[in-house]
Amino acid sequence: MTSPAPPDQAGNSDQVIADDLIKRFGAFVAVDHVSFRIARGEVMGFLGPNGAGKSTIIRILCGLLRASGGRASVAGIDVSRDPEGVRQRIGYMSQKFSLYRDLTVEENLRFFGGIYGVPRAELGARMRFAIDMAGLGGRERALVATLAGGWQQRLALGCAVLHRPPILFLDEPTSGVEPASRRRFWDLIHSLASDGVTVLVSTHYMDEAEYCHRAALINHGRLIAIGSPAQLKQTALGGELLLVECDAPGATLAALQDAPGVRDCSVFGDALHVLVGDAGKSLAELPEFLAAKGLRPRRMARIAPSLEDVFVQLIAADAASRREAA
Amino acid sequence: MKIRRLKAIAVKEILQIWRDPRSLMIALLMPFTQMFLLGYGVTLDLKHIPVCTFDREASQNSQALLKHFEASSYFAIVRNVRTYPALTAAIDRADCKIAIVIPPDFSERLNDSGSSSVQAILDATDDNTANIAFGYALAVVSGYAAEVALDALSRQGHQFQQIQPMTVQSRVWFNEDLESRNFIIPGVVAVIMALIGAQLTSLTISREWERGTMELLISTPVKPSEVMIGKLGPYLVLGWIDAAFCLMLAALWFEVPFRGTILTLFVTTTLFLIVVLGIGYLLSVLIRSQIGASQIALLLTMLPTTLLSGYVFPIDQMPMAIQDITYLVYSRYYVTIIKAIFLKGADIPALAAPILFLLVYATAVMVLAARAFRKSLD
Numbered sequence: 001m002t003s004p005a006p007p008d009q010a011g012n013s014d015q016v017i018a019d020d021l022i023k024r025f026g027a028f029v030a031v032d033h034v035s036f037r038i039a040r041g042e043v044m045g046f047l048g049p050n051g052a053g054k055s056t057i058i059r060i061l062c063g064l065l066r067a068s069g070g071r072a073s074v075a076g077i078d079v080s081r082d083p084e085g086v087r088q089r090i091g092y093m094s095q096k097f098s099l100y101r102d103l104t105v106e107e108n109l110r111f112f113g114g115i116y117g118v119p120r121a122e123l124g125a126r127m128r129f130a131i132d133m134a135g136l137g138g139r140e141r142a143l144v145a146t147l148a149g150g151w152q153q154r155l156a157l158g159c160a161v162l163h164r165p166p167i168l169f170l171d172e173p174t175s176g177v178e179p180a181s182r183r184r185f186w187d188l189i190h191s192l193a194s195d196g197v198t199v200l201v202s203t204h205y206m207d208e209a210e211y212c213h214r215a216a217l218i219n220h221g222r223l224i225a226i227g228s229p230a231q232l233k234q235t236a237l238g239g240e241l242l243l244v245e246c247d248a249p250g251a252t253l254a255a256l257q258d259a260p261g262v263r264d265c266s267v268f269g270d271a272l273h274v275l276v277g278d279a280g281k282s283l284a285e286l287p288e289f290l291a292a293k294g295l296r297p298r299r300m301a302r303i304a305p306s307l308e309d310v311f312v313q314l315i316a317a318d319a320a321s322r323r324e325a326a
Numbered sequence: 327m328k329i330r331r332l333k334a335i336a337v338k339e340i341l342q343i344w345r346d347p348r349s350l351m352i353a354l355l356m357p358f359t360q361m362f363l364l365g366y367g368v369t370l371d372l373k374h375i376p377v378c379t380f381d382r383e384a385s386q387n388s389q390a391l392l393k394h395f396e397a398s399s400y401f402a403i404v405r406n407v408r409t410y411p412a413l414t415a416a417i418d419r420a421d422c423k424i425a426i427v428i429p430p431d432f433s434e435r436l437n438d439s440g441s442s443s444v445q446a447i448l449d450a451t452d453d454n455t456a457n458i459a460f461g462y463a464l465a466v467v468s469g470y471a472a473e474v475a476l477d478a479l480s481r482q483g484h485q486f487q488q489i490q491p492m493t494v495q496s497r498v499w500f501n502e503d504l505e506s507r508n509f510i511i512p513g514v515v516a517v518i519m520a521l522i523g524a525q526l527t528s529l530t531i532s533r534e535w536e537r538g539t540m541e542l543l544i545s546t547p548v549k550p551s552e553v554m555i556g557k558l559g560p561y562l563v564l565g566w567i568d569a570a571f572c573l574m575l576a577a578l579w580f581e582v583p584f585r586g587t588i589l590t591l592f593v594t595t596t597l598f599l600i601v602v603l604g605i606g607y608l609l610s611v612l613i614r615s616q617i618g619a620s621q622i623a624l625l626l627t628m629l630p631t632t633l634l635s636g637y638v639f640p641i642d643q644m645p646m647a648i649q650d651i652t653y654l655v656y657s658r659y660y661v662t663i664i665k666a667i668f669l670k671g672a673d674i675p676a677l678a679a680p681i682l683f684l685l686v687y688a689t690a691v692m693v694l695a696a697r698a699f700r701k702s703l704d
Binding site for chain 1: 540
């Protein structure tokens with residue numbers, strides 16, 4: 001039964017609302033008081049290491065797992081009260097590839113078209129759209145098992161959007177996909193979002209956070225930062241970033257740990273990233289400080305932090321605060 | 327319930343069966359092999375019982391008796407020995423199931439007293455075969471004895487033909503072989519369908535869990551009842567094909583007389599298929615691994631069906647406690663039904679009781695399976 005989505009509550013265009021979500025598996029807390037909202041047409045990225053709880057949150061929102069506490073609402077529907085209502089309005093790509101490998105591209109699409117009750121008159125056009133989107137023209141009769149990873153993932157996305165769901169949950173859709181295909185996949189996500197589809201996508205590739213309107217960093221089941229990539233870079237780091245290129249990174253790293261104004265220091269390739277409170281002040285003071293120890297870096301410059309810097313910093317800080325708490 | 331979703335599931339299932347040679351092999355080849363294995367194994371075993379002879383007299387009379395053994399289709403003389411140790415050795419090596427020893431004074435005693443005896447030595451490690459072999463041996467010897475008696479009487483000038491019918495009639499008892507096959511083969515059909523039916527569906531849900539396709543399937547609005555009926559539909563068709571194979575083999579190859587109607591057979595067979603397919607499906611829902619579900623399905627259907635369905639071991643000869651348990655064995659109802667249809671030509675009203683039991687079973691299994699299917703990963 002396809003009933004129109006209930007109108008959003010007054011002034012609330014948030015399509016996904018997680019409110020103090022908790023999920024326990026026995027004594028293990030997989031999701032620890034997580035709250036966030038996703039607006040219509042927004043691409044929200046879930047980032048974090050494997051096992052951080054990203055998939056668990058997505059599965060709760062899809063109604064596949066029951067939350068141990070808190071409230072989840074998708075398309076204005078309470079997930080625990082009406083999971084079937086939610087399922088009609090979402091598209092889902094699970095972390096593990098879950099189309100039928102022993103069916104062809106076309107047969108998979110037709111199957112999901114039938115399951116979601118896509119009107120027969122529309123089905124042909126929707127299947128064409130999905131095949132074109134996935135770049136699978138000419139391969140309609142190929143068994144899915146014979147397709148390369150990137151194509152399989154795009155087909156899975158095609159199956160997930162066949163019934164025009166207003167909300168998409170994509171759990172690590174680019175995992176194991178080659179970089180060129182990953183880029184193409186994100187283009188697809190953005191074209192869907194520009195049509196008003198709300199997308200929650202998880203990834204463990206930190207660089208992919210740049211493609212999201214907003215990103216949430218999840219570690220050990222907790223949401224430790226959320227914001228647009230620019231916001232995260234500005235505020236979450238808690239300082240400014242210097243790049244230090246030098247011949248003796250080991251000694252320089254050791255020396256910088258005790259330098260005035262330095263909050264943190266880490267090796268990035270063959271250079272160092274140094275977190276300081278005030279970049280201008282440190283750029284003036286540090287060469288002298290290092291020279292006193294016999295160290296002469298080749299170059300020092302203020303750089304814009306990448307999201308990877310932000311996440312490394314945040315996860316380290318989170319680990320430190322957990323140790324303190326313990 | 328939406329027909330559209332039912333159809334989507336059914337079409338997908340058909341495609342998967344078609345592309346999975348293992349399922350298709352189980353579905354189409356197993357009934358044939360099992361039908362021949364069980365059909366011949368259970369029924370024709372007791373023709374050509376290997377017999378060893380030890381003729382200590384070697385007279386015209388003794389050879390005439392042994393000729394009767396040779397002529398009987400129940401026996402095959404595999405060895406003629408000349409000493410007791412050779413006879414013992416033949417039995418020890420299981421070369422023969424029965425040994426016939428004719429004493430050295432066989433003819434002498436027959437002529438003197440008008441009565442003589444032969445020794446039968448039976449290998450009773452398989453007491454059932456030994457019993458039946460003994461019965462056949464009695465029949466053969468009695469047949470010969472009647473001949474001798476008639477011969478003696480006619481030589482004395484009497485023409486008492488009525489003596490012969492008396493003995494010969496009672497020996498027809500042992501020509502039971504053909505009857506037992508008629509009785510057993512329909513039961514074999516039931517056993518095979520119970521085994522294969524549960525095997526077929528025991529893989530269908532666990533396969534989706536193992537391949538990871540279930541997570542996506544349960545994220546869709548599909549209903550448990552739609553999954554169940556959509557999946558059982560194609561297997562019911564396979565089940566019909568299998569049942570048709572088995573029933574045709576029973577009627578045409580094993581020549582069991584078919585006295586009922588096709589309609590009664592179709593209705594009851596469909597009902598039984600729904601029960602066995604449903605049991606396999608229920609197990610598949612409860613046990614999320616293919617190996618586990620198929621093993622449990624085999625275990626759960628094999629023993630009760632072969633031992634407690636009454637297809638070869640009569641239920642009314644079991645201890646009372648066991649007889650009560652057989653009411654839980656769904657195959658027993660179909661064994662009753664199919665024997666009655668084949669041999670008695672029973673119609674649906676006559677089979678109301680077992681049909682009702684099967685209906686209750688089918689309903690219970692369907693409801694349980696639909697309830698047990700949880701659209702959740704918890």
